[in-house]
Amino acid sequence: MKLLFLSALLALVAGQCDEDITISSESDLSQLSGCNSYSGQITVSNYDGATLDMSIKSADSIVVENSFQLAQINFGSLTTISKNFQIQNNTQLLGLSIPKLSSVDNFQLINNPNLNVILSTSFSKIGNYQIIQSQIVNLIPVSASTIKNIEIIANSFLIDISFPSVVNNTGYINIVDNHSSAFASFDSLTTISGNTTFRDLAGLRVDNVTTVSDTFNVYENTFTKLDLSQLSTLSKDLSIANNTKLDTIKIPGVSNLGGGLQIIGNSALTQIENSTFTTLSYIKGGVSLSGPFDNITFPALTRVDGAFKLNTTGTFSCNTASTQIRPRVKGSYSCTQPKSSTTSSGSSGSSNSPASSIVINRSSIGAACITFALIAATLFF
Ligand SMILES: *[C@@H]1O[C@H](CO)[C@@H](O)[C@H](O)[C@H]1NC(C)=O
Ligand SMILES: *[C@@H]1O[C@H](CO)[C@@H](O)[C@H](O)[C@H]1NC(C)=O
Ligand SMILES: *[C@@H]1O[C@H](CO)[C@@H](O)[C@H](O)[C@H]1NC(C)=O
Ligand SMILES: *[C@@H]1O[C@H](CO)[C@@H](O)[C@H](O)[C@H]1NC(C)=O
Ligand SMILES: *[C@@H]1O[C@H](CO)[C@@H](O)[C@H](O)[C@H]1NC(C)=O
Ligand SMILES: *[C@@H]1O[C@H](CO)[C@@H](O)[C@H](O)[C@H]1NC(C)=O
Ligand SMILES: *[C@@H]1O[C@H](CO)[C@@H](O)[C@H](O)[C@H]1NC(C)=O
Ligand SMILES: *[C@@H]1O[C@H](CO)[C@@H](O)[C@H](O)[C@H]1NC(C)=O
Ligand SMILES: *[C@@H]1O[C@H](CO)[C@@H](O)[C@H](O)[C@H]1NC(C)=O
Ligand SMILES: CC(=O)N[C@H]1CO[C@H](CO)[C@@H](O)[C@@H]1O
Numbered sequence: 321m322k323l324l325f326l327s328a329l330l331a332l333v334a335g336q337c338d339e340d341i342t343i344s345s346e347s348d349l350s351q352l353s354g355c356n357s358y359s360g361q362i363t364v365s366n367y368d369g370a371t372l373d374m375s376i377k378s379a380d381s382i383v384v385e386n387s388f389q390l391a392q393i394n395f396g397s398l399t400t401i402s403k404n405f406q407i408q409n410n411t412q413l414l415g416l417s418i419p420k421l422s423s424v425d426n427f428q429l430i431n432n433p434n435l436n437v438i439l440s441t442s443f444s445k446i447g448n449y450q451i452i453q454s455q456i457v458n459l460i461p462v463s464a465s466t467i468k469n470i471e472i473i474a475n476s477f478l479i480d481i482s483f484p485s486v487v488n489n490t491g492y493i494n495i496v497d498n499h500s501s502a503f504a505s506f507d508s509l510t511t512i513s514g515n516t517t518f519r520d521l522a523g524l525r526v527d528n529v530t531t532v533s534d535t536f537n538v539y540e541n542t543f544t545k546l547d548l549s550q551l552s553t554l555s556k557d558l559s560i561a562n563n564t565k566l567d568t569i570k571i572p573g574v575s576n577l578g579g580g581l582q583i584i585g586n587s588a589l590t591q592i593e594n595s596t597f598t599t600l601s602y603i604k605g606g607v608s609l610s611g612p613f614d615n616i617t618f619p620a621l622t623r624v625d626g627a628f629k630l631n632t633t634g635t636f637s638c639n640t641a642s643t644q645i646r647p648r649v650k651g652s653y654s655c656t657q658p659k660s661s662t663t664s665s666g667s668s669g670s671s672n673s674p675a676s677s678i679v680i681n682r683s684s685i686g687a688a689c690i691t692f693a694l695i696a697a698t699l700f701f
Contacts, residue, residue, distance in 0.1 A: 340361045341362055356376070361382070375397045380403045385410070392415045396419060405427050413434060425447040432453070436455040436457065436477070440460045448491065449462065456478055481505070494516075508528060509529050515535050527547060543565065569596045584608060585610065585611065603621070605625070607649075624649045
């Protein structure tokens with residue numbers, strides 16, 4: 321009873337612990353003294369100090385933004401944030417100390433371009449996890465098995481991007497890093513609900529993923545193998561573009577692709593072989609393939625509902641595509657073979673023959689001879 325009375329008195333002296341509050345100076349901080357847990361949002365904006373210390377244990381939300389003097393944040397007692405934890409636009413911020421924070425719904429570190437030291441424990445409960453533009457070298461570990469969105473962008477010193485405990489991703493994943501050695505690994509991950517993009521990575525491990533309910537994009541990475549051996553459900557588009565060293569793709573278990581397929585600009589990818597799309601039988605959307613292909617095989621393909629576009633600069637020919645692939649395409653079909661000096665087949669209007677290749681229409685040999693004569697005339701006379 322006495323204790324209750326005492327704390328009630330303290331709260332009265334110290335002010336409210338349950339209203340949204342904005343803090344912009346060290347003296348404003350006294351309004352929080354006596355608050356252990358805070359129901360409401362604490363916003364620190366245009367703060368005039370170099371160090372921000374708070375001893376709050378929990379709050380609905382804490383936002384620290386646009387504080388250009390701030391170098392160090394110390395939230396030594398903080399364990400729980402039920403809504404948002406946002407640290408945003410603090411250009412001089414170097415360090416963040418959250419040694420006990422283990423539960424947060426929306427965790428965002430955005431545009432703190434000098435932030436390089438985070439003192440933390442692991443997140444045992446986390447919704448969104450977003451770190452954009454910092455100099456951190458280590459992620460805050462996640463021990464939770466479920467996570468919502470993951471967004472890791474432009475952290476140019478970050479190499480190890482691993483989420484070993486995450487099993488279910490109920491949102492999207494967007495990992496766009498710029499360290500040339502960055503690798504992402506999700507060793508336990510089985511399901512991804514939202515859009516997924518992996519860009520600029522030197523390594524990617526998502527071996528155990530079985531289900532992707534949205535698009536899956538793999539862009540501009542430098543790894544050589546894309547292994548999705550456990551994947552059986554891919555509900556929307558698959559796009560693999562501009563990966564300069566990629567030479568092997570393994571997605572043997574997807575039989576129905578719920579969207580389109582794009583494989584373009586992968587300069588080392590010469591084979592789409594039996595082990596690439598072993599069981600793929602139906603593609604709901606269009607297909608766009610462009611690259612130095614020597615072999616293209618879809619051993620189980622029966623039907624492509626969308627348009628089919630092939631640009632082959634390897635030895636795989638439009639002739640072969642025309643007999644092996646074209647009969648299964650319901651949408652429009654086109655094949656180009658820029659380097660080829662032989663035929664570009666596919667006789668309907670949708671077939672393109674670029675100017676650089678010579679096309680011989682066998683039913684109009686006369687015309688071809690006239691063309692040849694004209695070329696010869698310009699060359700020799
Ligand atoms: C962060 O700074 C940028 C540019 O200075 C500004 O456009 C943006 O609104 C700021 N964000 C916040 C949350 O204040
Ligand atoms: C990543 O690096 C590339 C190449 O250096 C650069 O063009 C791009 O703007 C960078 N992206 C981000 C998000 O920093
Ligand atoms: C992951 O999601 C699946 C399907 O929704 C569910 O059966 C499974 O229990 C979830 N696993 C975890 C660890 O949350
Ligand atoms: C990946 O899946 C395999 C087979 O289901 C399992 O044995 C292995 O432990 C999983 N790996 C991880 C890191 O969960
Ligand atoms: C997912 O991808 C679609 C198509 O590219 C896009 O319209 C949508 O905004 C993306 N959603 C997210 C959350 O990135
Ligand atoms: C791939 O590279 C081409 C040519 O540089 C570019 O136009 C295209 O936007 C890139 N696509 C992706 C998904 O990176
Ligand atoms: C690919 O699979 C087809 C059909 O199953 C088979 O006829 C062909 O020999 C295989 N090719 C290779 C190189 O294994
Ligand atoms: C075909 O690929 C080559 C080499 O990547 C490229 O230069 C050309 O523009 C592409 N043509 C079409 C029609 O996509
Ligand atoms: C080939 O020539 C014949 C006769 O001149 C013409 O009817 C046909 O449309 C031509 N085919 C192509 C693909 O140009
Ligand atoms: C596995 C396979 O079919 N390989 C072939 C790919 O294409 C090259 C060149 O056309 C052939 O020599 C290979 O046998």
